[in-house]
Amino acid sequence: MSGILDSVNQRTQLVGQNRLELLLFRLNGRQRFGINVFKVREVLQCPPLTSMPKLNTLVRGVAHIRGQTISVIDLSMATGGRRIEDLSNAFIVIAEYNRSVQGFLVGAVERIINTNWDAIMPPPQGTGRASYLTAVTEVENELIEILDVEKILNEISPLNADVSADVAEGLTTEGKEDKIIFIADDSAVARNQVKKALTTLGLEIELAKNGLEALNRLKEIAEEYGDVTNRVGVLVSDIEMPEMDGYTLTAEIKNTPQLQKLHVVLHTSLSGVFNQAMVQKVGADDFIAKFHPDELATAVQKWLMKDCE
Structure with missing residues (x-):
């Protein structure tokens, strides 16, 4: 596990033509999910979280990491699942989206895989979490779900799309x-x-x-x-x-x-x-x-x- 976590920062610098690397993780169950490593700053075991007043219910708290205060979003709750209870064995994926840094609380982190974008397909109709999926792929005969993080973030803190x-x-x-x-x-x-x-x-x-x-x-x-x-x-x-x-x-x-x-x-x-x-x-x-x-x-x-x- 430590090797995977240590390699994330180095791998975020990689870009290839029509290829990507996915960090695989789980939330509460057996289903595996993927996030583009290119968006990941680092992965670490869940540190102590500080509760703040008026936080969105999907935000479990804030973490103080390397001099920065980062909101930690429970990805399971954000996609309609059960909250991740055992924080002592959970992980935070720190990622950068839309000019800001967020922490995503996940149940377990597995490994990084190399694949091509042509192996990444639109989500099938009728998938349980279809409204929160932006794509799917197959690894070892198992469906990997790629979440629409932009939708999740927009539900927590809607962006203003109006031109001034x-x-x-x-x-x-x-x-x-x-x-x-x-x-x-x-x-x-x-x-x-x-x-x-x-x-x-x-x-x-x-x-x-x-x-x-x-x-x-x-x-x-x-x-x-x-x-x-x-x-x-x-x-x-x-x-x-x-x-x-x-x-x-x-x-x-x-x-x-x-x-x-x-x-x-x-x-x-x-x-x-x-x-x-x-x-x-x-x-x-x-x-x-x-x-x-x-x-x-x-x-x-x-x-x-x-x-x-």
């Missing part, structure tokens, strides 16, 4: 009224947040649930319009998505003649461990860490108005 009045007033899409904004994100919550923020631009918006779906749809548009940029102004894409991640999607776009002029903005909760070299390698035009509606709308407007080269 001052920024909205300065946004213009004059001359681009015939363009659409394309959004690719596997989290329904994140898709809706991005859509709400970008609706301020007053253009048609099209959505895709993963990179492969987005790529196929962009190719269809390109076939119809001769070049995808004759219809699509900007693509805003998450990085972590089932079947095809945002890095691979971007690389495919930049290597396809009818798509390569499309401006791509990568928009991801991988904020603290973002790898600028990888974004440059695949040819993305911009990177924005989730989630700040003013920053996102301003960046999309900039690339929308920039002439395709």
Whole structure:
């Protein structure tokens, strides 16, 4: 176990084309879950938790770790399960999402596995925790569930997706009224947040649930319009998505003649461990860490108005 925990920080620096590493853990039962190691700062046995007044019921307390006060969310309770009772044998996965650091209380931590995004699939309909799943995969003939952490966090502390009045007033899409904004994100919550923020631009918006779906749809548009940029102004894409991640999607776009002029903005909760070299390698035009509606709308407007080269 100590070897696994010690290796997490080193592995968070790894990025590969359409591949990922998952840290496997359990909550209360036998079901195994996975979290992208790239989002994990460290894993440690649950320290003493301090109760605070008016905390959300899903937050078991706060932990003081390396000079930082971190809220600890019971992942079992957050997904509709029983609370994790035995804190002395529990673990905290400290992760960074959407420009903030959270602790996720889990029952047990197992190991790290290497896999590819094309082995990560959308959740099947009717799965018990389907409303909290963003993807599933199979390891050793067992289903691994990948939780929609953005939905969990939004339920605990909802994000404001509204663009401020001052920024909205300065946004213009004059001359681009015939363009659409394309959004690719596997989290329904994140898709809706991005859509709400970008609706301020007053253009048609099209959505895709993963990179492969987005790529196929962009190719269809390109076939119809001769070049995808004759219809699509900007693509805003998450990085972590089932079947095809945002890095691979971007690389495919930049290597396809009818798509390569499309401006791509990568928009991801991988904020603290973002790898600028990888974004440059695949040819993305911009990177924005989730989630700040003013920053996102301003960046999309900039690339929308920039002439395709």
